[in-house]
Amino acid sequence: MTRRAGPYAARRRDSAPLLLASGLSAESVAELLAPFGFEDIKRADDNIQAMAGEPRSRERLAKILDELLAAVARSADPDLALNYWERFLQAGVNRIQLFDYLIMAPRILHLLCAIFGNSPAMAQTLIRDPVLIYWLAEERVLTRRQSRLELEREVRAALANVAAVELKLEALRRFRRRAMLRLGVRDLLRLADVPETTAALSDLACNGGTARRCTGMGRGDWSRPASPSWQWGSSAAAS
Template structure:
């Protein structure tokens, strides 16, 4: 009996199910008949089929090394169908084996990124340019590209849709580089933050220009409004599918714009910016906006004056707000006003003592989180809020910063990893604790990004389904080997890191922990 070659899948007249399964079984497909159907659908033209047969073995090897081989091949068929010229695509992949690997791992790793490629196949050729794939994008590059295009587009909706299109492409670039380990976790978080800053700034420009055309402008108002980033964006450590925490600030109430007051003008500007970022059109959305960190939360003004913020913080600032304000950073509009705000809140953050009451406030916050996680049965599976998760690391860093930052200005860091390093330099955490928390933070942020890049969904929970957990583990670089199944290896590492984080957290906030918060006399 003639031994079958892998090319026979495409070139032999007809193979039975057993023969197909025999050829495809080495490549890890859960559903070989479906995989074969995808292959058969990729090329009808004889010349295209010959080209596909030439790369078939390399394609199947690359697909087998992706997080989900079945998904990768299914999306490859759809991508090939969407490509304007299959001959060009297959020839390019034949001449560029590395680009075949990039494509297969992307398609097998993230339906979100796969759909971007299928929607805009030309992005693949842009992405796989060595000057693009092997280097991160600088903020000024993105800003220049935005400025050039926005000047040409005159319609507000077209301008906002352009931001959505550019975001899609840039998220593909960041996601693929992260997936292929072409950059560190820190670089991924920074790239996501840089992109968000550029797009929020562009949205501000579009919306403020439109509002000026409608109402005119209060005297000095163009130099009197700023967008403040909070949370992960404020710290320059945004995750893959994150809301952006924003606050809107204007300089004064003592101006008018035509028939409306300055406060009404800036309220409308805040609403317009929020809508421009939030709105979902045929091109997607820019960012989901969360304004709940502003004074009074959902009940507060969407935008407020510098004096309004000052009055609130003087009378009603809570411990959680002191921690949250550590990460505040102006990302659009009048940066001088933003710096004035930072100078103003610095006193509220650091001048009040971080006493036993403040420590108990943090404990209370954590107890409430733990209760919520227990109700949802998420304490051991939520990367962000679960036991030993990201939030515990943030609470350690932020609490010690607020407590000791009044005397030590070098502790006033927005970024969590830089804050941990500064705390270590001042002997407020040990070198061992710093290393443990840093390694755990990078691991957990990597897990969080991989969970979210699958479907561009804001999830923080490990999958309960074993198959989905295995795909997550493979995304993170774990594969079945002598040390165990991929999912088991990943869970061991997850439990190792979260266990160590929780021990440090309990040590700092437990019975003997408050000595860490004692002030030097």
């Protein structure tokens, strides 16, 4: 069940001082963060400070902090969302470039907050491969379901210029992470209903045959994807 932060929009103050003002008292920090539903205010502030990085990236983050906090407040677990934000930004991301991008792409900012506050599995995928956020922003990645034939073409394309078996296996793992991320986000945002998600999982599993033919893997090397309720949480988590 989603934990609601209450009518924070009517009560919140400009949160930029959390990053730009020096010497804020613990009481001032608590007053700025309380409307967003965090259970551990000190930990939330620690997350935000760690997210900021050096002075130039800190200034960029301050520009989107209000919107970021409002978005994580709408997620199932605002505290978890900030924890994953910190880990994501420590995964080798160019913070200035990312924050500049998110200033111009608030839809992706909201998407990241929803993922980080609702789905540890998808958050881990993005931490492992941060550039996938730009892939998610591409036209039609999330707006339509891929057919089984399209998935097979993607498998073959992923392996087309790879010769070594180990490199083929890594390419397939990355393909599968992307495919599962796409399915998970579509489920989270309610862009696909349960029957469609189940059918898409089945299509992905069926592409194991293509993977085995292309790499010489054994049958057990391409396992059936986990169910959506285990892998990323049900759509109810986003409500």
